[in-house]
Amino acid sequence: MSTNATIDTLHAHAGETVTLSGWVSGKRSGGKIVFLQVRDGTGLCQCIVEAGVEEAFATASQLERESSVYVTGEVREDARSVGGYEIAVSVLTCIQAAHDYPITPKPHGVDFLMSHRHLWLRSSRPAAIMRIRHTLIKAVRNFFDERGFILTDTPILTQGAGEDEQTLFPVAYFEQDAYLAQTGQLYLESACMAHRKVYCFGPTFRAEKSTTRRHLTEFWMVEPEVAFAELVDLLVLAVDFIWACVEAVLEHNSAELEALGRDLAPLQKIQKPFVRMTYDDVVDSLRSDEMRQWVEQQLVEATQARDAALKEMAQLESELTQARKAWKQDKLQAKMATLRETLVELERDVENLPKHLKLAQSFEWGKDLGGSDETLIARRSERPVFVTHYPAEAKAFYMKRSPDNPKVVLNMDLLAPEGYGEIIGGSQREDDLDTLESAIVAKGLQPEDYSWYLDLRRYGSVPHGGFGLGIERTLTWICGLKHVRETIAFPRTMGRMYP
């Protein structure tokens, strides 16, 4: 008799007869043999159907990709199969026969895949990313739970802005206007006065009119908030936090990272402490000769890489004209397509680096750091880089001014290495009632709108602070992806709500 099994446990069933339940992810056939590749959510397994098993053979011959099946057969160890084990099929039941599954083993375009995201999730690449996301989120929760942080769910329907009023999504809330939350921070500040250490983790919404590889309109953010914490405490917390996240993924998902083609070396190099720079340091660095030389060096390298890629492209083209077999041409063309992509990236580098350098060298104190400035700083470091003490005018009203220099605030951004940019933003909060009120007025906001928030400074105000980490941006970095949209099951961008 057979026992039910999943593919990840096949090694424990060698020699036994088991029943798998899953989907046909691929099929190859010989005259009297069919190789079914079955996917069951825990792994892939090759199932061998021989002509002697007539009923199963007839069923197998007609199965199309992504048909759902029950497969019964003996588990055999065989080095020729993926995973090292295969099933010698004795009974094959088709649950539902799929026809013309749209996603083929050949390359597809982004738009097509995103329009079929509900099906694309079954493919190995999205599956790997979603598993890493699972690990990351679990690591996030473990980290704060183990340190005594109390989870506090903050509202998604809110009355006003947490960040920028122009990026709010309005919703009709009975007789009045409401907005989707951009952050739980103000509510967390309230909760941390009750529990000392709190965090929230949930979706946030920003109606930014931007279609870049770093933007989603709906994304997930985890935000810790700690009473009696000052800026240094936040920096220490953030280092331990990021380190724990990276460790967890390296421990549990090296197979998935490898499947994604992620170079593990840069992740393994993440060690404490991280680099700390003040905004002043960054400005100096951006304007420095070292920066100019470094960028020029990068430009030379990018140019050389581009020329090498062009040469390889020419080589492939000549191979293509000589290739007789269609499949060989196909392979060459696929190779050329990837090469063309890297070529575009390199061309952009060659084109943008001088612009970025010019922007950096003429950077004026007081401006917020632009994407290109962040990229330059973060690309130069193997470890994540903290940037602290930004000009107050470029930052939100609730950030506490530095006692040493009232022109700057006690904030911290964390830039991921390899040019991935900002993944954390946070600050020590202004805890003095009068100072906070005037900061609200100075930003052109109404203190009445923040009366409950101001109460927190009336009744036992203490130094406190926190930060927010964007899950999708962090995943983009850890997975080494080009675009955030792949890090969430159903991405919401300015141009897409379907599926």
Next chain:
RNA sequence: UCCGGUGUAGCUCAAUGGUAGAGCGGGUGACUGUUAAUCACUAGGUUGUAGGUUCGAGCCCUACCGCCGGAGCCA
């Protein structure tokens, strides 16, 4: 919002202004160890939409729409 690119078969892409094609996927057949299997045959198109130039437009021009990338802004 601005700048650049792009839109051809279900998918990925070809096609000097002159007869719209290939591979994959689908269908039919061959093959007992395939790894994106291979081989043969086969079906599949109002070239994003609307105008214009031309003897003739997939190709040139204008507008609009979709998508991609970049800038600004941000996690």
